[in-house]
Amino acid sequence: MVTIAIIGRPNVGKSTLFNRLVGKRLALVDDRPGVTRDRREGDATLLDIEFTVVDTAGLEDAGAQTLEGRMRAQTEAAVDAADLSLFVVDAKSGLTPQDSFFGELLRRRGRPVILVANKAEARGSDVGFYDAFSLGLGEPVAISAEHGEGMGDLRDAIVAALGPEVFDVEVDEAEADVEVVLDEEGEPVEVYDETKPLRIAIVGRPNAGKSTLINRFIGQDRLLTGPEAGITRDSISVEWEWRGRRVKMFDTAGLRRKAKIQEKLEKLSVADALRAIKFAEVVVIVLDATIPFERQDLQIADLIAREGRAPVIAFNKWDLIEDRQEVLADLRERTERLLPQIRGIQAVPISGETGTGLERLMKAIAETHETWNRRVSTAKLNQWLERMVAHHPPPAVAGRRVNVKYMTQVKTRPPTFIVSTTRPEALGASYTRYLVNGLREDFGLAGVPIRLNLRKPANPYASRKKRSH
Structure with a gap:
């Protein structure tokens, strides 16, 4: 089985991530640094892949004979023995300087590494995330080990690093073999391939008609349906084709408020539905x-937007609506007002019972998927930014205008x-909006x-100033 080591300086959340991957609180977690001293192994599952995960002591720059130095030697041995870190x-x-020191050490070792930016849910974490690019270990994967x-x-990064054949999973064809052409400025631009498969999760409250909708899509009573809420408990996947394009669709358990989730089985069903959202590309609400x-x-x-998935709304049970034009206008106005974080979200009236609107829904899914890949x-971007700043300059602070320099x-x-x-x-939030x-x-x-992150340009003289002192 594949072995993956979790490494980093003390107190960055390694043990919390270890516990998240093994699904149990096997490793002690505390705010004090240095709680973990020995290597700890566990059987991990991350969506559809399984591997052995190793929790390690925090990396510290210390002499070989000290306790910290011996702990570091243990961690380095775990890195050398692992397939991936x-x-x-x-x-x-x-x-911190420690991160930079050990980033350099890992580069010199030449072992496969994925850079993981933990605690990305925290306010102000964007700066730390984008600073991580400077370690030279590739694009960081933003996670919250505590909140999942x-x-x-992270799963996609692991599969990409080691290869899908290692885990016996399908290649994410939406990411693989992307055709690249040059635009008019000579920059490489990815060409969207309309034939690549789609991964879609169907989510919503209990009894919204999710299973009925999927049965109508595939043209058979594959999923159990009925008037009772909560019939679906597992995330069931079905495969079919739409206009010659392969579609993998996940039906999920109805998501209800935490206060109403009492049975252990229902808690597991909801967790399964949340995993399906994280694994999907487009999520139909x-x-x-x-x-x-x-x-x-x-x-x-809001959860779908925070996870960065591509959302589409399906207004189901449209066959029960009488004054359709008026209701549709009202629904679209409420959609824009109540979901400003995904402004312009595609919303399609459908009926899973009669099949009305399903072709329009699939078209909206395909268009949203293309936008998500744009x-x-x-x-x-920089020509556009120049016009935007000229039309509406950034705010002034203490009489000095904030200078917006560059965008990519x-x-x-x-x-x-x-x-x-x-x-x-x-x-400010209003200017970012x-x-x-x-x-x-x-x-x-x-x-x-859309993720828009603000960062301060690096000062090329900062290290020179430090050396001069």
């Missing part, structure tokens, strides 16, 4: 058109951008989460 840094507190966020991205936008619906949509060239897109799925600015903390809304409108990025 997860180098964990703390995005919340940012990089970003586990789908099925709302009951007769009682839409209850608090739980909005929480589900990349904008750096040249176009660092990843897709979802579209993620960095803006370089002299005063990231002073730019202005830029995000402009990106949606001008580059066709409506309806998907």
